[in-house]
Amino acid sequence: MRQWPKVEYKEECMREGMQIEDVNIPVEQKVRLLEALSETGLKSIVVGSFVSPRYTPQMACIDELLRRFRPKPGITYTALVANPRGEERARAYSPPLTLEREPVPYLRCHLCDVFVRRNFNRSQSQEIERWPQIVARAREKGSVAAGIGINAAWGSNFLGPFTLGQRMEMLGRQHALWEETGIPVTHVSLGDPMSWNFPHEIEETLRAIKERWPAITHFKLHFHNARGMSMPSTYAALRSLEAADTVYLDGAIGGIGGCPYCGNGRATGMVATEDLMHLLERMGIATGVDLDKVIDCVWMLEEMLGRPATGHVSKAGPCPITPKEWYDPNMPLVETFEQARHFRLGPKAYEKGQRPWK
Amino acid sequence: MRQWPKVEYKEECMREGMQIEDVNIPVEQKVRLLEALSETGLKSIVVGSFVSPRYTPQMACIDELLRRFRPKPGITYTALVANPRGEERARAYSPPLTLEREPVPYLRCHLCDVFVRRNFNRSQSQEIERWPQIVARAREKGSVAAGIGINAAWGSNFLGPFTLGQRMEMLGRQHALWEETGIPVTHVSLGDPMSWNFPHEIEETLRAIKERWPAITHFKLHFHNARGMSMPSTYAALRSLEAADTVYLDGAIGGIGGCPYCGNGRATGMVATEDLMHLLERMGIATGVDLDKVIDCVWMLEEMLGRPATGHVSKAGPCPITPKEWYDPNMPLVETFEQARHFRLGPKAYEKGQRPWK
Numbered sequence: 001m002r003q004w005p006k007v008e009y010k011e012e013c014m015r016e017g018m019q020i021e022d023v024n025i026p027v028e029q030k031v032r033l034l035e036a037l038s039e040t041g042l043k044s045i046v047v048g049s050f051v052s053p054r055y056t057p058q059m060a061c062i063d064e065l066l067r068r069f070r071p072k073p074g075i076t077y078t079a080l081v082a083n084p085r086g087e088e089r090a091r092a093y094s095p096p097l098t099l100e101r102e103p104v105p106y107l108r109c110h111l112c113d114v115f116v117r118r119n120f121n122r123s124q125s126q127e128i129e130r131w132p133q134i135v136a137r138a139r140e141k142g143s144v145a146a147g148i149g150i151n152a153a154w155g156s157n158f159l160g161p162f163t164l165g166q167r168m169e170m171l172g173r174q175h176a177l178w179e180e181t182g183i184p185v186t187h188v189s190l191g192d193p194m195s196w197n198f199p200h201e202i203e204e205t206l207r208a209i210k211e212r213w214p215a216i217t218h219f220k221l222h223f224h225n226a227r228g229m230s231m232p233s234t235y236a237a238l239r240s241l242e243a244a245d246t247v248y249l250d251g252a253i254g255g256i257g258g259c260p261y262c263g264n265g266r267a268t269g270m271v272a273t274e275d276l277m278h279l280l281e282r283m284g285i286a287t288g289v290d291l292d293k294v295i296d297c298v299w300m301l302e303e304m305l306g307r308p309a310t311g312h313v314s315k316a317g318p319c320p321i322t323p324k325e326w327y328d329p330n331m332p333l334v335e336t337f338e339q340a341r342h343f344r345l346g347p348k349a350y351e352k353g354q355r356p357w358k
Numbered sequence: 359m360r361q362w363p364k365v366e367y368k369e370e371c372m373r374e375g376m377q378i379e380d381v382n383i384p385v386e387q388k389v390r391l392l393e394a395l396s397e398t399g400l401k402s403i404v405v406g407s408f409v410s411p412r413y414t415p416q417m418a419c420i421d422e423l424l425r426r427f428r429p430k431p432g433i434t435y436t437a438l439v440a441n442p443r444g445e446e447r448a449r450a451y452s453p454p455l456t457l458e459r460e461p462v463p464y465l466r467c468h469l470c471d472v473f474v475r476r477n478f479n480r481s482q483s484q485e486i487e488r489w490p491q492i493v494a495r496a497r498e499k500g501s502v503a504a505g506i507g508i509n510a511a512w513g514s515n516f517l518g519p520f521t522l523g524q525r526m527e528m529l530g531r532q533h534a535l536w537e538e539t540g541i542p543v544t545h546v547s548l549g550d551p552m553s554w555n556f557p558h559e560i561e562e563t564l565r566a567i568k569e570r571w572p573a574i575t576h577f578k579l580h581f582h583n584a585r586g587m588s589m590p591s592t593y594a595a596l597r598s599l600e601a602a603d604t605v606y607l608d609g610a611i612g613g614i615g616g617c618p619y620c621g622n623g624r625a626t627g628m629v630a631t632e633d634l635m636h637l638l639e640r641m642g643i644a645t646g647v648d649l650d651k652v653i654d655c656v657w658m659l660e661e662m663l664g665r666p667a668t669g670h671v672s673k674a675g676p677c678p679i680t681p682k683e684w685y686d687p688n689m690p691l692v693e694t695f696e697q698a699r700h701f702r703l704g705p706k707a708y709e710k711g712q713r714p715w716k
Contacts, residue, residue: 228633228670260691267673275586312586315625333618340625
């Protein structure tokens with residue numbers, strides 16, 4: 001069998017997902033969903049973000065959520081923090097929160113100056129100005145490995161597409177700074193907040209990085225899905241990397257997600273956890289996830305949102321692999337979404353289905 | 359730039375799509391949609407099927423549809439026929455219908471005996487028994503090229519997964535028959551009515567076929583989407599083939615589609631035309647399609663169905679490439695699906711959006 005890279009997956013439903021959904025979803029429903037997610041086998045769950053309730057009122061309930069939910073041992077719960085104030089707030093909930101420390105110091109910036117201003121209220125130049133300070137601190141601390149990274153790597157809703165040349169030029173500037181310091185670069189981070197990922201460009205980018213900097217073996221990828229490309233791009237990434245590589249992927253149950261600054265709102269989305277876990281298992285990459293339980297979470301989420309989510313496996317069910325799972329060859333016609341739920345609810349889901357051959 | 363295979367696309371919304379949707383959709387709405395589809399630049403449209411109204415009442419209106427719609431010159435309209443009675447009915451509408459003749463004679467069968475019995479009321483053995491007769495007729499007619507094909511190629515909801523060995527063994531039997539006759543095999547057809555396609559298995563299968571039979575340069579692929587894999591699998595196919603190859607793909611606007619016999623009903627789906635056309639254009643494969651007009655068709659379809667379709671580009675819009683298309687950097691927060699439609703409706707779509715920075 002083919003060798004795939006090691007996959008580390010982060011569940012973003014409570015953060016990337018909830019930040020773009022209705023501000024009025026009751027916190028007890030969020031507690032219930034977070035606790036159900038904790039039972040699925042997903043190992044890394046982002047619970048929300050410590051940000052200003054004025055800009056992201058959907059996250060105003062994070063304190064209450066963290067006080068009320070029952071954490072499950074063995075799961076890494078994290079939260080996004082955007083500034084020192086957020087870090088301080090997060091510290092009050094650790095444990096159960098794991099305060100995220102990046103495994104290596106990173107030099108990063110956005111290729112799109114408009115987006116970073118809209119989303120983070122700072123400019124690309126300000127991001128770049130911080131690099132020497134980050135390098136100096138890494139040297140002081142004796143860091144033995146470092147990372148480089150670009151966000152909005154493939155394009156911007158405000159400035160159009162970016163080229164491979166632009167990506168490699170910016171990564172090259174970062175890499176050169178680490179090289180001068182003698183700290184080897186082993187990590188790269190490629191973000192796509194505005195859904196400009198396309199599978200052929202993912203392959204092209206990863207190939208270029210691996211060819212130019214073979215010491216890079218850790219790939220952090222964050223794809224949005226407004227153009228339906230996060231799954232093909234994820235597959236393109238998996239096939240571009242090797243067994244010695246580790247790829248860090250983000251997604252959300254139901255495929256929800258997005259930020260109000262990118263311009264696509266709830267139509268943004270991410271890769272649907274249930275569909276990706278199903279694919280990984282079929283590829284022979286063990287996930288440790290109980291897909292039935294993930295699907296139960298998606299159904300719970302759909303009730304909370306009042307609309308169907310965009311994932312597929314929660315509607316049609318996973319491929320029935322073993323004889324026990326195979327569909328009944330004498331089942332009636334299955335036409336509606338309700339009837340299609342027989343994979344989880346049993347034959348009663350389609351008992352009223354037509355049998356035109358009778 | 360990388361060389362991709364030639365792509366021939368068939369729009370299946372009116373056939374694969376409508377056959378699983380509400381039987382009560384008025385025919386005048388179908389006429390309107392078919393005429394709108396005809397204006398998009400899509401070159402090949404399947405209008406429906408000539409089948410028994412007892413088994414597929416959704417297609418009972420096909421005569422009325424064909425009598426009433428205004429065909430557009432230059433478009434190939436086809437219909438699916440399942441038997442001689444259907445062929446006879448179709449002939450009455452040609453033109454505007456093009457009676458589909460396969461470019462080469464094909465030997466075909468399903469790998470799943472249960473599905474072929476449910477869907478076509480015949481057995482796999484009966485399919486195979488017809489092969490000698492097809493070969494004999496091809497020899498009589500002096501055919502200079504031939505095709506091989508399997509349906510339910512990757513797996514079955516009733517019998518589980520099929521292996522590469524099973525696929526190659528069945529294709530090999532067909533190929534051997536043509537070889538004995540001295541007719542070279544240039545075409546292969548791989549169908550997946552029950553959504554068992556996965557991108558890594560598509561790559562594996564196409565690679566095996568190309569290695570074993572390099573004379574095959576025409577690849578007919580029909581993927582369903584119940585597990586969300588039709589887009590990654592389509593990409594996997596495109597990257598596995600070469601500039602000298604032609605790939606025939608099927609999909610439907612909105613990503614709808616399915617058959618009542620597969621067991622997944624409306625949760626089956628196909629690749630969404632709008633998302634695939636968008637990807638192809640970004641890959642540098644010219645489609646000749648006006649994506650705005652396709653999106654208008656998806657919105658019309660959603661009104662007919664009373665629910666959102668599963669495609670993405672119709673909700674978030676295509677990537678804004680040129681400065682004229684770029685989003686306004688001072689736009690307010692975009693949160694809802696309605697606001698996200700600004701890409702087509704203009705700034706009035708988000709005029710009530712929040713501006714928390716003010």
